[in-house]
Amino acid sequence: MNLxxxxxxxxxxxxxxxxxxxxxxxxxxxxxxMLHRLNNNENPxxxxxxxxxxxxxxxxxxAAIYPSGDSYDLRQSLGARLGIxxxxxxxxxxxxxxxxxxxxxxxxxxxxIVTADKTFAVYEWVAEFSGIEARLTPLRDxxxxxxxxxDRIDRHTKILFVCNPxxxxxxxxxxxxxxxxxxxxxxxxxxxxxxxxxxxxxxxxYPDTIGLMERFPNLxxxxxxxxxxxxxxxxxxxxxxxxxxxxxxxxxxxAYSVNVQAQQAALAALEDDREHIAATRTLVREGMxxxxxACRDLELETVxxxxxxxxxxxxxxxxxxxxxLMKRGMMVRxxxxxxxxxxxxxxxxxxxxxxxxxxxxxxxxxxxxxxRVPA
Amino acid sequence: MKQAKSRSHSLSSRLPFKxxxxxxxxxxxxxxxxxxxxxxxxxxxxxxxxxxxxxxxxRQATAxxxxxxxxEDQGYRLALTLTFRMANPDLRAFNLTWNCSLDxxxxxELLGPMLAARSVSSLRLDFGTDDQVVLRxxxxxxxxxxxxxPLPPGGLKSPLRLLEPSADDLRHFAAMAVAAxxxxxxxxxxxxxxxxxxxxxxxxxxxxIEQDNWIRGGVLWHPLTGSCLELYGPYIFGPDAxxxxxxxLLDAAVARISRSPYRxxxxxxxxxxxxxxxxxxxxxxxxxxxxxxxxxTCYYRQLKEESSGTVYCAEPLASFLDKQYDRLCLPRQIRQxxxxxxxxxxxxxxxxxxxxxxxxxxxxxxxxxxxMAANLTAHLDMLRGEGIGNFLVELNTGRSEDxxxxxxxxxxxxxxxxxxxxxxxxxxxxxxxPAPEGRV
Numbered sequence: 001m002n003l004x005x006x007x008x009x010x011x012x013x014x015x016x017x018x019x020x021x022x023x024x025x026x027x028x029x030x031x032x033x034m035l036h037r038l039n040n041n042e043n044p045x046x047x048x049x050x051x052x053x054x055x056x057x058x059x060x061x062x063a064a065i066y067p068s069g070d071s072y073d074l075r076q077s078l079g080a081r082l083g084i085x086x087x088x089x090x091x092x093x094x095x096x097x098x099x100x101x102x103x104x105x106x107x108x109x110x111x112x113i114v115t116a117d118k119t120f121a122v123y124e125w126v127a128e129f130s131g132i133e134a135r136l137t138p139l140r141d142x143x144x145x146x147x148x149x150x151d152r153i154d155r156h157t158k159i160l161f162v163c164n165p166x167x168x169x170x171x172x173x174x175x176x177x178x179x180x181x182x183x184x185x186x187x188x189x190x191x192x193x194x195x196x197x198x199x200x201x202x203x204x205x206y207p208d209t210i211g212l213m214e215r216f217p218n219l220x221x222x223x224x225x226x227x228x229x230x231x232x233x234x235x236x237x238x239x240x241x242x243x244x245x246x247x248x249x250x251x252x253x254x255a256y257s258v259n260v261q262a263q264q265a266a267l268a269a270l271e272d273d274r275e276h277i278a279a280t281r282t283l284v285r286e287g288m289x290x291x292x293x294a295c296r297d298l299e300l301e302t303v304x305x306x307x308x309x310x311x312x313x314x315x316x317x318x319x320x321x322x323x324x325l326m327k328r329g330m331m332v333r334x335x336x337x338x339x340x341x342x343x344x345x346x347x348x349x350x351x352x353x354x355x356x357x358x359x360x361x362x363x364x365x366x367x368x369x370x371x372r373v374p375a
Numbered sequence: 376m377k378q379a380k381s382r383s384h385s386l387s388s389r390l391p392f393k394x395x396x397x398x399x400x401x402x403x404x405x406x407x408x409x410x411x412x413x414x415x416x417x418x419x420x421x422x423x424x425x426x427x428x429x430x431x432x433x434r435q436a437t438a439x440x441x442x443x444x445x446x447e448d449q450g451y452r453l454a455l456t457l458t459f460r461m462a463n464p465d466l467r468a469f470n471l472t473w474n475c476s477l478d479x480x481x482x483x484e485l486l487g488p489m490l491a492a493r494s495v496s497s498l499r500l501d502f503g504t505d506d507q508v509v510l511r512x513x514x515x516x517x518x519x520x521x522x523x524x525p526l527p528p529g530g531l532k533s534p535l536r537l538l539e540p541s542a543d544d545l546r547h548f549a550a551m552a553v554a555a556x557x558x559x560x561x562x563x564x565x566x567x568x569x570x571x572x573x574x575x576x577x578x579x580x581x582x583x584i585e586q587d588n589w590i591r592g593g594v595l596w597h598p599l600t601g602s603c604l605e606l607y608g609p610y611i612f613g614p615d616a617x618x619x620x621x622x623x624l625l626d627a628a629v630a631r632i633s634r635s636p637y638r639x640x641x642x643x644x645x646x647x648x649x650x651x652x653x654x655x656x657x658x659x660x661x662x663x664x665x666x667x668x669x670x671x672t673c674y675y676r677q678l679k680e681e682s683s684g685t686v687y688c689a690e691p692l693a694s695f696l697d698k699q700y701d702r703l704c705l706p707r708q709i710r711q712x713x714x715x716x717x718x719x720x721x722x723x724x725x726x727x728x729x730x731x732x733x734x735x736x737x738x739x740x741x742x743x744x745x746x747m748a749a750n751l752t753a754h755l756d757m758l759r760g761e762g763i764g765n766f767l768v769e770l771n772t773g774r775s776e777d778x779x780x781x782x783x784x785x786x787x788x789x790x791x792x793x794x795x796x797x798x799x800x801x802x803x804x805x806x807x808x809p810a811p812e813g814r815v
Contacts, residue, residue, distance in 0.1 A: 015636035018681045029683050029706035121634065316651045319677035323704035334680055339630035341676075342652050368651075 010109075010131040017125070020331070032329040038347040038357060039333040041167070041197075041309050043230035045280055045350075050272035051231065051265040058261050067260035070250075074236075074263045077270055082210050082240060090246050091266075093257040095196060095224040095237030100126050102220065102239065104252035106158045106190055107132045114152045115161035116144050118169070118339045120194065123161040132158075142303050143171035146181040159190045164207070165197050168338050168345045170305035174205040175212075182216045190245070192220045196237075197307040199228035199277055200284060210240060217242045220249075225262075227308065228280060229269045234262035284308045287348035294358035298365050308348045311335065312361075315368055318344050328360045384411065385447040392436040392459055400429050404446055404455060411448035413516070420494040420514045421455050428457060428510060435461060449513075451563075451572035452496065457510040464508050466500065466724045466742055500726065500741055518566035521553035527589035527613050535591060535620055537627055538583040545581055546571035548593045557610045559644035562732070564595070564607070573597075582627050584620050594624040596632060599641060603798035604632060606642040618649060625653050633678055638797040642674045650674050655703055658793030660807045662735070662765045673793050673805075684801055686772040687712040692781035692791065692804065696772070699794045707802075712778060716745065719779070723747045725754055735765040743779035751780075751787045755808070766808040773801025 004012070020026065023035045046052060068074075071091035079086035092098040099122050107113065109131040115123045117136035127134040135157070137148035144162055153160070162181075165172035173181070178193065185191055193209050209221040220241040226232035236258055239249065269276075288310060295302045295312055304310035314321040318334040321344055325332055335343035348354065386407050390396045404425045408418030429442070436442075436459065443458040501509040524547065540548065549567035552560055563569045563579070573579045583593040592611035599605040609624040632640065642654060650656065654674030662669050683706045686696060693709050700707045723744030728737040736758045744750070755766060768789055771777040777800075784791075789806040796802050 013636070018679065020681065021683075026706075029708075030704075117630070124634075314652075317653055317655065317676050319680070320655050320704065322680060323677075323706075326706075327704055336629065336633045336676075336678060337680075339633055341626060341629040341633065 008131060011129055014125075014129045026326065026331070027329075030323075030326040032327060034329040035331055036329060036349070036353050036357070037331050038349065038353075039331045039345075040232070041227060041307070041347045042232050043228060043280055043308065044353070045230060045276065045283065047230045047265060048269045048272040048276035051229070051269035054264045054268040055234075055261065058264070062260055065260065066256055067258060067263055069255035071238075071258050071263050074258075074267050074270075075238075077267050078238060078240075081270060084210060084213075084240065085243065087243050088213075088246050089238055089240050090249055090253060091236065091238045091258050091263075092253065093237075094226060094235040095194065095222045095239075096122050097235075097253070097257060098222055098237055098239040098249070099123060099192075099194075101249050101253040102159065102190065102192060103127055103130055103132060105249045111156045111158045112154070113159045113161060114149050114157055116149075116163070116166070118166075119144070119161075119163045120167045120196075121337065123163075123192075123194075139166075139169065139171075141171075142166075142169040144173065146173070146177065146184075150181070150184050153185065153189070157189050159192055160185060161192045161194065163194045163196075165201065165306035167197065167307065168309060168311050168333075168335060168340070168343075169303050170307045170309065170311075172201065172206065172306050174203075175207040176205075178207045178209070179212065182212065182219060185218075187216075187218050190218050190220055191216070192222060192239075194222040196222065196224045196227055198223065199273075200281060200308055201306045202281065203306075213240075213242055217245070220245060225266045225269060228277060229266070229273065231262065231265055231269060234259070234265055236262045236266045280308075283350060284348045286351055287354045290351060290354045291346060291348065291358055294362065298362055300365070303343075309345050310348060311340065311343050311345050313343050315365060318342055321364070324364050325360065328364070330357050330360055384449075385445065387443065387445045389441050389443050392433050392440040392442040394430060394433050397426065397429050397433065400442075400444060401426050403444055407446040408453055411446075411453065413448075413453055413514075417453060417514050417516060420496075421453060421512060423494045424498075424512050425455065425457075432459065432461065432464065432508075435464065449578065450516075450576040451518075451569050451578070452513045452515045454511065454513045457512075459508055460506045461508050462506045463720075497728075498726070515569070516572070518568040521550040521565065521567050524550040524554050526551060526555055527586070527591055529613065531586045531589060531591070531613070533587050535584045535586050535623055537623060538585045538590070540574065540581050540583045540593070542571040542575045544583060544590070545574045545593075548581075548583055548590050551590060551612055552593075552610050555610070555612050559607070561595075561597070561607050562730070563597075565732075570595075580628075580632065582624055582631065584623055592620045592624060594628045596628065596640070598637070599795075600799050600803070602637060603639045603641055603795060603803075604635070604637045606640055607644065621647075621649075629653065629676070635678070638677065638679050638682065639795065640676050640678060641795050641798065643671055645670075646672050647674060657703075657795060658699075660767065660792050660805065661790075661809055662733070662807065664733070673795070675795055677796065682797055683707065684773065685710060686778070686801060687775060688772065688778040688781055691785055692778065695791045696794065696802075696804070703794075703796065705796055712775065720744045721746065723750045723780075725750060727754065727758070729763065733765060734763055735767065736763045738766065738768045740768075740770060740774075740777045740780045743776045747780055747783035748786045751783055751789070755787065768806040768808075769799070770804045770806065771799040771801055772804060773799070 027035050074091055075086040075089045078089050103126050112133035112135050113127045114135045116139055118139050124134040135152045137145055137152055213219050220239055222239050224237040291310055292302055301313040302310055318336055322334045333345040335345055390400055401422055405422045445456040447454045495512045496515040497513045499511040546567040549564045549570040552564050563573055579595055579597045581595045584591050592609055594608040596604045596606050609621045611620045654676050657673040657675045660671040662671055685708045687710050689712045696709055721744055723746055724741040726739045726741050784806055789808050791804050791806050793805050794802050
């Protein structure tokens with residue numbers, strides 16, 4: 001069998017993403033007695049209480065029954081919350097699935113998408129392994145640069161992806177910036193705003209994307225239950241757009257991809273999120289203050305803002321810092337893969353974990369600075 | 376850097392692996408090379424290699440077997456790949472030290488592969504599953520040396536700017552690197568036309584910086600192995616205040632290749648000030664140039680977070696690896712190898728890559744055998760006789776045929792100096808051979 005001949009050119013050169021191994025294996029490999037995951041921007045508080053109860057009480061016999069193929073009840077609830085018809089919402093197996101659905105719905109080989117070079121990689125990956133050109137623009141002051149994106153548009157541009165706030169830099173566009181961008185981008189292409197971390201932001205200037213859809217019918221928004229709602233293990237995300245746009249995306253989406261427990265937990269999380277969001281924001285704010293202070297003491301540059309994460313510039317290359325921290329039981333995200341070599345990204349968690357991280361980071365930085373490095 | 380095989384520049388054929396099809400196989404290569412615009416001299420080496428390898432292995436092939444022939448014009452070279460299935464293929468003649476004896480019928484039979492190995496620019500052997508043997512041969516185009524070009528004047532003022540080079544930009548940059556007398560120039564940069572064609576073929580990646588319309592420097596990368604890239608440079612023409620040019624180039628180069636399929640990036644070109652932000656220090660190789668002892672400093676950076684593995688080997692390699700893995704915080708499990716020397720085949724095989732400019736031979740184990748120490752010694756003696764004074768051995772930790780060489784390497788004076796993580800099948804251990812005093 002000549003497997004190579006079967007593989008499309010754009011898949012042949014593509015490398016599969018390798019997720020991290022389970023904790024017990026990583027701890028054994030690195031000889032660490034404990035492991036704190038500070039790499040995936042998860043919420044350590046866990047899901048809102050009502051969602052936690054739904055998960056705990058999940059009746060095993062329900063596992064034998066197919067879920068709602070289009071997350072009917074969840075869409076009704078989301079629609080009520082957002083003030084839009086349920087048909088304007090499409091629920092997926094995490095927001096990664098809806099990214100894929102949107103690209104499949106609107107792009108064909110020869111088309112292109114435009115996004116930033118230093119952002120969540122999945123827009124670029126899905127485009128590339130689908131044979132779609134990903135046009136990448138540099139950030140300006142660690143933020144998406146609207147003009148740079150507009151400059152890359154041509155008649156083959158089908159989708160513009162804006163990560164707002166940006167992962168990993170935490171910068172975000174305000175309502176006015178987004179409106180200006182949408183006006184200049186025109187109606188001939190889809191503008192996706194990925195709001196995976198929107199619930200961490202408490203700023204009246206943050207865009208009301210749902211409200212803007214009346215004026216800009218080409219606007220699509222992505223949201224997720226993985227971050228603030230702490231349902232990352234159940235994989236639930238969704239997109240919202242106009243009925244016409246969502247109807248097209250639904251054609252390229254797989255029904256039944258969101259399991260029944262995930263749908264029920266997300267539904268419960270929505271109905272019990274007020275105190276959960278407040279508590280999470282407080283936790284992130286305190287964690288941010290602690291780690292930023294520790295980095296200032298160590299004279300390490302940081303970049304952060306919105307979102308439950310912080311970028312730290314490391315005195316050695318980020319990959320070696322990652323391995324050194326892994327040996328101490330702290331798993332961070334290296335930023336080489338985000339095209340920020342020499343930086344790590346740290347998830348902001350509860351204070352005891354952040355204090356422990358800050359102490360270990362300080363020890364490692366001092367050890368690095370004190371050691372005689374051959375040159 | 377994306378390497379693409381263009382269907383309009385390649386041809387493939389599956390032939391019965393029988394002597395009767397040899398003329399067709401040869402004709403395929405000859406006419407194909409002609410069609411792709413290669414001259415007689417470039418094509419001739421590949422045709423000869425095809426003739427010798429096809430006829431030698433067709434005699435050993437089973438009656439119903441086939442051979443896949445792929446010829447590809449890669450712009451700067453013509454690449455021929457032969458793929459077939461064979462249990463225990465005879466590879467001894469690929470040893471550089473193989474001597475043909477007119478008195479020995481077996482020796483005469485092995486003359487063919489030896490001629491093939493020496494008539495091409497490069498030859499690589501890979502072994503796949505189900506007894507698959509892949510012979511990859513290439514013959515480079517002939518390129519003129521670099522013409523003299525001016526270097527940037529002093530006093531340039533505008534900010535440095537990154538430039539994504541065209542093939543012409545890179546051709547000019549390569550000529551500047553030669554004119555500047557930059558140390559550690561790889562062979563492809565010494566021939567600017569070759570560098571330009573390699574860039575066009577996607578076989579190297581490059582970024583340049585410019586200032587006031589002058590090219591001020593550049594950095595290049597090229598696959599060292601299927602999983603590891605090698606970085607060349609940064610080369611800077613003129614002063615580089617606060618290492619601005621180096622930092623700009625390295626940040627951009629690492630960002631550019633960070634989402635490539637490669638797992639690591641190695642730099643083997645001597646000391647780089649302020650390397651810590653970009654690289655891990657791997658170690659130094661002890662080489663000689665003329666009467667002078669020189670140390671080749673090696674740096675590395677991982678490109679993917681996940682890196683782990685198990686190494687089966689014996690002392691003294693195990694202790695060396697343990698120390699290196701600990702220093703680099705690399706998660707590796709070292710287990711005692713259980714190979715039985717009595718079960719080894721008689722003859723070991725080594726591939727040799729020569730760099731005459733650096734008086735350097737890089738030896739790579741292909742097959743372990745009972746004669747490993749003697750074979751290494753024979754290679755050293757023969758290569759010294761040809762004026763080579765520096766010897767490196769690259770050994771894959773994930774390949775038992777390689778790790779079997781650890782004891783014979785120690786026995787013959789080779790010293791493990793550094794480990795390049797994930798650079799081969801497993802990690803790549805690099806040995807050098809401390810040169811005897813004197814000029815090489």
